[in-house]
Each structure stands twice: as structure tokens, then as C-alpha cells.
Amino acid sequence: MNIGELAKRSNLTPSRIRFYESIGLLKMVERRPNGYRTYPPEALVLIELIATAQKAGFSLDEIRVLVPTDLENWQHDTLLETLQRKVADITALEARLAQSRKQLVALIKDIEAKPGDIDCAENARRVLSRMLDNADLPDMDAGDVKLLGKAGRVRANRRKSAAN
Amino acid sequence: MNIGELAKRSNLTPSRIRFYESIGLLKMVERRPNGYRTYPPEALVLIELIATAQKAGFSLDEIRVLVPTDLENWQHDTLLETLQRKVADITALEARLAQSRKQLVALIKDIEAKPGDIDCAENARRVLSRMLDNADLPDMDAGDVKLLGKAGRVRANRRKSAAN
DNA sequence: CTTGACCCTAAAGTTAACTTGAATGTTAAG
DNA sequence: CTTAACATTCAAGTTAACTTTAGGGTCAAG
Numbered sequence: 534m535n536i537g538e539l540a541k542r543s544n545l546t547p548s549r550i551r552f553y554e555s556i557g558l559l560k561m562v563e564r565r566p567n568g569y570r571t572y573p574p575e576a577l578v579l580i581e582l583i584a585t586a587q588k589a590g591f592s593l594d595e596i597r598v599l600v601p602t603d604l605e606n607w608q609h610d611t612l613l614e615t616l617q618r619k620v621a622d623i624t625a626l627e628a629r630l631a632q633s634r635k636q637l638v639a640l641i642k643d644i645e646a647k648p649g650d651i652d653c654a655e656n657a658r659r660v661l662s663r664m665l666d667n668a669d670l671p672d673m674d675a676g677d678v679k680l681l682g683k684a685g686r687v688r689a690n691r692r693k694s695a696a697n
Numbered sequence: 698m699n700i701g702e703l704a705k706r707s708n709l710t711p712s713r714i715r716f717y718e719s720i721g722l723l724k725m726v727e728r729r730p731n732g733y734r735t736y737p738p739e740a741l742v743l744i745e746l747i748a749t750a751q752k753a754g755f756s757l758d759e760i761r762v763l764v765p766t767d768l769e770n771w772q773h774d775t776l777l778e779t780l781q782r783k784v785a786d787i788t789a790l791e792a793r794l795a796q797s798r799k800q801l802v803a804l805i806k807d808i809e810a811k812p813g814d815i816d817c818a819e820n821a822r823r824v825l826s827r828m829l830d831n832a833d834l835p836d837m838d839a840g841d842v843k844l845l846g847k848a849g850r851v852r853a854n855r856r857k858s859a860a861n
Numbered sequence: 862c863t864t865g866a867c868c869c870t871a872a873a874g875t876t877a878a879c880t881t882g883a884a885t886g887t888t889a890a891g
Numbered sequence: 892c893t894t895a896a897c898a899t900t901c902a903a904g905t906t907a908a909c910t911t912t913a914g915g916g917t918c919a920a921g
Contacts, residue, residue, distance in 0.1 A: 535897080535898080536897095536898075537896090537897065537898080546879085546880080547897095547898085548879070548880060548881080549878085549879065549880085551899095551900095552878075552879060552880085556878090567886085567887060567888085567898080567899090568886080568887085568898075568899060568900095569887080569897090569898055569899080570898085570899090587878095588797075592877075592878090593877075593878070594877090612808065613805060613808055613809065616801055616804060616805050616808075617805060619801060620798055620801050620802060620805070623794050623797055623798045623801070624798065627791060627794050627795070627798075630787050630790060630791050630794070631791070633752075633787055634784055634787045634788065634791075637780055637783060637784050637787070638784060640780060641777060641780050641781060641784070644776065644777055644780075645777065699867080699868080700867090700868075701866090701867065701868080710909085710910080711867095711868085712909075712910060712911080713908085713909065713910085715869090715870095716908075716909060716910085720908090731868080731869090731916085731917060731918090732868075732869060732870095732916080732917090733867090733868055733869080733917080734868085734869090751908095756907075756908090757907075757908070758907090
């Protein structure tokens with residue numbers, strides 16, 4: 534299988550597949566005499582596994598450790614351990630998210646409660662201090678979350694437009 | 698208040714505070730004749746709010762839109778709307794995480810069930826296909842999550858070490 | 862009046878996970 | 892035989908959110 538076909542079947546770009554190979558994540562590839570890469574059918578399974586693992590929150594570095602890329606010898610124990618750690622991680626994250634949501638919902642109620650009547654700045658200050666009061670989310674020492682960006686997109690270079 | 702003190706009180710680095718100013722996030726700052734920045738006490742509240750919002754998963758771009766940085770005029774409606782969207786985002790993410798965890802737990806059980814007896818490669822293949830079978834996580838069109846990296850740390854330059 | 866702690870700016874570096882670009886080779890079709 | 896669609900490499904660009912570095916000023920203490 535050529536890279537183009539593998540790309541189509543897996544819904545990854547060729548460049549991405551080459552990239553995975555370049556970082557040692559995808560070693561299941563041979564070269565034809567002309568230099569073209571050629572992949573066995575298992576490669577499809579493997580890169581889909583990689584993509585799936587990414588969706589589940591694994592970094593490529595973690596995936597490299599997890600999946601010895603050749604399907605033949607992966608270490609049972611390391612794998613289990615890592616998976617278990619990851620479940621713990623997810624559980625912790627779920628707790629954090631629940632906290633965040635609780636906080637946000639409280640904040641919304643708080644803001645809605647005041648029909649724009651009273652002084653806006655005063656209201657702001659009140660809301661801010663409320664927000665800070667229960668700003669006791671456990672610090673993310675162990676990693677980080679980013680959710681759903683792309684909201685306040687700024688067109689040009691941020692520094693430049695901000696220097697305005 | 699000088700930047701150093703603000704930094705200490707907020708537990709952010711001075712460079713980070715300057716950075717926030719440089720991207721137009723923190724406009725609450727004056728200059729003393731010597732060029733030193735000087736902050737009113739409210740600045741502490743504000744940057745703590747920024748940090749809190751980040752912990753809750755807001756990007757700096759989103760925060761810029763949310764918090765007009767002067768405490769005096771923020772738009773009630775935009776704010777509410779954004780907060781609500783964020784709650785929805787978090788809910789969606791929670792669903793995704795629950796899915797991920799369920800999948801991982803199933804996978805762990807699956808692996809544990811086979812005492813390393815049977816062929817390792819066969820086992821691997823079985824586990825992989827199981828993983829791929831329920832690899833139906835909703836695609837993250839709307840954003841992305843990263844959890845808890847720093848596991849499979851590779852020392853030197855990744856490209857370089859992989860080229861080995 | 863010097864030393865150390867603090868402040869300034871502008872530019873470049875960092876990390877992850879890719880993408881894009883430039884320059885070039887290969888192959889299948891008409 | 893040419894052309895389009897594919898393939899290759901290597902280097903550089905992208906984004907977010909900062910940090911680091913280089914090269915200087917400023918200030919309080921002794």
C-alpha cells in the first residue's frame with residue numbers, strides 16, 4: 534500500500550504519516566526500489582490505533598512507549614500500568630471539569646440574578662470576588678487541559694494588533 | 698504596586714504578567730517616571746481572574762473577549778452567552794472523557810483476562826481490533842483536549858533520536 | 862559610591878504536533 | 892512523449908502561552 538492510499542483509508546494526511554514515521558512512531562514501512570514507502574495492511578490498524586489513542590488523550594510520546602510499533606512484542610505489564618495511570622488521570626480530570634462547571638453555573642446564576650439595574654462596575658466587582666472565592670480548583674501540577682478554543686479569534690499577529 | 702510584588706502575590710512570574718499586558722489582556726497598569734510599571738490593587742484581582750479562567754479551560758483569546766480588562770464596562774450579554782457556551786463545552790468534554798475511560802477500562806479487563814499464556818502477537822492483534830471496534834469517540838471538531846503529558850519523556854531532540 | 866536586587870525592552874527560544882514549501886523524481890494515461 | 896497525479900527529502904512555518912537571553916537602567920543599603 535502506498536502512502537496516499539493509507540492516508541485515504543485512515544483519514545490522515547500523508548505528511549502526518551511521514552511525521553509519525555520520522556519520530557519513530559510508525560516503523561512498519563518498507564521502501565520499494567524507487568524510494569516509495571510501502572505499507573502492510575497492519576499499518577492501517579496501527580495508525581488508527583495511534584489516532585484513537587490520541588483521541589483518548591494520549592500524547593505521541595506516551596503512545597510511543599505504549600505501542601512498540603511492531604505488533605509483535607509489546608510489554609504486557611508496562612502497557613497495563615500505563616493504561617491504569619491513564620484511567621486515574623481521566624478520573625482526576627473529570628473531577629476538575631465537574632468543579633469548573635459547577636463554578637461556571639454558579640457564576641451564571643449570579644450574573645443573571647441582577648437585572649442590569651444596579652451599577653455595572655459594582656456588579657462586576659461582586660462577580661469577580663465570587664469567582665475568586667471559590668477559585669480553589671486543584672492546581673494542574675500533573676498536566677494540562679485545553680478545551681474548545683477558537684472562540685475569540687484575532688486575525689493578524691496578536692502582538693502586533695495588541696500594540697495598537 | 699511593582700511588578701515583582703504583584704508577581705509574588707499572584708504567584709505568576711513577572712514575565713508572564715508582562716506577556717499578558719503585551720497581548721492586551723492586562724491594561725490596568727501605569728508607568729512611573731522611571732519607566733517602572735505600577736499596578737493598582739484591583740490588578741491582583743484581575744490577573745487572578747485570568748488565571749482562574751485559564752484553569753477553567755478558557756484560552757487567553759477567549760478571556761480577552763470575556764473580560765474587558767478595566768472592570769468598568771463588560772458586556773453582560775456577551776459574557777453570559779460565552780459562559781453558557783463554555784458550560785456546554787465542558788459537558789461535551791465530560792461525555793467524551795466518560796467514553797474514553799469506559800473504553801480504557803474495558804481494554805484493561807480484556808488484557809488482564811489473558812494470562813500471558815497464549816501467543817503475544819495474537820493477543821495484541823485481538824486487543825487492537827477490540828480497541829478499534831469501539832473507537833467511535835465523537836470527533837473533536839470543536840476543539841481539543843490534552844491530558845497529562847510528560848510520561849514518555851524523550852531526552853534529546855525527538856527527530857534526532859528517532860533518526861537513530 | 863558601589864553592590865545587589867529589582868526593573869526595562871526587544872528578540873529569540875520552547876513544546877507539541879503537525880503543515881507548508883521548494884525542488885525534484887516516478888508512474889500511469891492518452 | 893507529455894502531462895497529471897503521485898512520490899521523495901529537507902527545511903522552515905504555525906499556534907499557544909510563555910520563558911529565556913542579552914544588554915541595559917534604577918534604587919536602597921552600607
